[in-house]
Amino acid sequence: MLKFDAIIIGSGQGGNPLARKLAKKGWKTALVEQRYPGGTCINDGCTPTKAMIASAKVANTVFHSKFWGIHSHGLSADLPAIISRKNNIVEDFREGTLKGLLDDHVEVFLGTAVFSGLYTIQVTGHQDESDVLTAEHIFVNTGSRPYIPDIPGLQEVPYLTSTTLLEEVIIPKDLIILGGSYIALEMGQLYQRLGSNVTLIESAPQLVSKEDPDVAAVIKKMLESENMQIYTGTQATRISRSGKQINVDIVTGTTREKLTGTHILVATGRTPNTAGLQLQHTQVLLDEKGYIQVNNRLETSAPGIYALGDVKGGPAFTHISYNDHLIIYKNLFENANLSIQTRQVPYCMFTDPQLGRIGMTETEAKNNNIPVKVAHLPMEKVARAIETGQTRGFMKALVHQQTDKILGVAILGPEGGEIMSILQMAMLGGITASQVRDMIFAHPLYAEALNNLFMSLEK
Template sequence: MEKFDAIVIGSGQGGNPLARKMAENGWKTALIEQRQMGGTCINDGCTPTKTMIASARVAYLVAHSEDWGINNQGYTIDMAAVMGRKEEVVLQFRNNTTRALQKAGVSIIYGSAAFSGIKTINVALHDGDIMELTAPNIFINTGAAPFIPDIPGLRDVPYLTSTTLLDMHAAPPELIIMGGSYIALEMAQLYRRLGSNVTIIERSPRLMSKEDPDVAAVLKNMMEAEDIQVITSADIEKVMIVDGHLHVEVKTGSTSLTITGSHILVATGRQPQTATLQAEKTNVTLDAKGYIQVDEQLETSCPGIYALGDVKPGPAFTHISYNDHLLIYKNLFEKAELTVRTRQLPYCMFTDPQLGRIGLSESQARLEGYPIKVARIGMDRVARAIETGETQGFMKAIVHEHTGQILGVSIIGTAGGEIMSILQMAMLGGITATQIRDMIFAHPLYAESLNNLFMSLEK
């Protein structure tokens, strides 16, 4: 059995920098990865999708160039080139990650890890051998995988996930998407712009059911404006293949529908990758859904074993996983005593335009009894948006009525995530709505309309 100071299971956006920093601080560190270096973000998530979304946006702009006074003589989409560009960027990021870990002296082990006892691990190597490891400090960063619901017939058809869809070198002619949240909406718009006919089927009464109703309404309008069919309050009762085509039987209220298509994408959530870890052998507790239970400092029920990223409960975002590693690293090496309790939780959905979100939604703030005022301005009143011809969406901020502190932000619009980030820093720094209202911003940035956003509180 080989002994290490630290073992990281999973090469995600938390595990990689943590492994590197521990090795640079003199800890003998092993990193176990069963697939490809970089985890979901680099290989199946953020990097490939945002690279392809950039190509799809160019296609959209070319198709609508006459709106800007540019007469276009026609265009074609070269999916091989789109995919080639995506794969080149993924490989670049993956190789950069590998080189940084190797330079730091991390022992990279490719195989599947399972606990064999208290802080002991067996790794089934790709060459068929078994390697045994142990360490006083172990960090689980195995992430999550697409959740496949138990719908009659679904497992009998060649369904797609957010992973396998990105491996297709042709846009599906008719793409049916199960789900109406982040992944579903990004993929719907992306593949519609690359030539697919797209239908979204969502079980809840509205898309993005955790967002405010006005946010959900704009997102639905965005989808439908690009000829994406949206069906909400819909229960999928059966999936089958008839004469070579997918048939999805849907019930909405008292109405039954049959949706046909060439491909179906399952985007109904994700589940933690803990099934093969045998966590019980090292006294690590899982919840009913398989997520690893952690305390406020991300330590599990077995002292010295921590969980980072999507394998634990909470927001499943890459930047949260990265922040997890910072928290653990600073607590271990700098005695910082950080916790997850007070950290900010921003996120951005990369539809076009974007949705940037942080803090309390309007619905949450009212439910929790905060005395609030709501600042709101349509993007059609933002000078920069009017000039660029992209006026979909709005800016909204939730402001404490008595202190002027910003409690939450929703920005749907071009550069929505960037605008949200400005207000995120204001929230962290305690800058009030009044201060931002009177602040000087360069003209004519999108950010300049934060003046007008907070002026709306005076009306």
């Protein structure tokens, strides 16, 4: 049995920096990773998808270059070259992650970890070698994987996930996507721009169901303008295969249709990687969906065992996982008494244009009877957007009627995430809408439009 001060299970964006900081504090630290260093973000999520989205944006710009007075001669997407560029970036990030861990004297075990006791981990390596590790502090950062719904016939067809689609070297001719949230929309626009005919099926009444209806409506119109076919309020009832074709039976209200495609992508959410951990050997409790239950300090029901990242449920974003490690570290070593309940939760959907979001939605404000004013500015009235020819979308902010504090922001437009981040800092610093309205921004930035956004409240 190998004794450590800390064991981290999973090399994700929370586990890696935590392991390095614990090792720097003098803790003997082990990190166990089943697949590749870096977790979902580097290997299957943010890094590879955003690299490929960049290629798709270039393709879209070239395709429409006449709008800017530039005449291109032909366009073809070299998907193997796009995949190769993506893989090179992933490999660099992956190798850098492993090097950082080893340089900080973290002992890395490549293999599958299971709990054999409350504070005991058995690791089976890729060559079936076995080690038993023990520590008084264990941190679970095993993340999540694509959720596969129970649709009749789905298991009989060669469906793709957001992981496996990234390795396809032939552009799908007709791509059917199950799901209508962030991953589905990013991947749908990506492959539509590379040359696929994309059809998207969402069971909820609108796309991105957590967003305000006006945001969802503009996103739907934006994607349909790029020739994506979108069904909302639609159920996929059966999936079958006819030769090389995949058939999807759908129901929208009382209307039944059969869709046909060459490929099908399942993007209906994520499910936690907890089933294989054998948590029955511990006192760690799961919720009804299999996520590890934690308190506001990310400690599980078993003292000394923590969970961070997607495996604990809640907002499933890389930056939240990273912040999880800060909360744990500062509470352990700095008596910070930080809580996950009081932190900001910004996020960005990397369609083109982007959706940057933070704080409450207008729907949430109405449901909770919070008195708000809604600032609204179409991107077609933003000077920088007009100059660059990127006028789709709008800026929206909720402002408390009494305090003038900014309570929520949705920026659907070019560099929407960056603009949202400016208002995120304003929210954190207590800067009011009136102060932002009168602030000096360099001209002609997208950020300068924040003056006009909050001037809209005066009309």
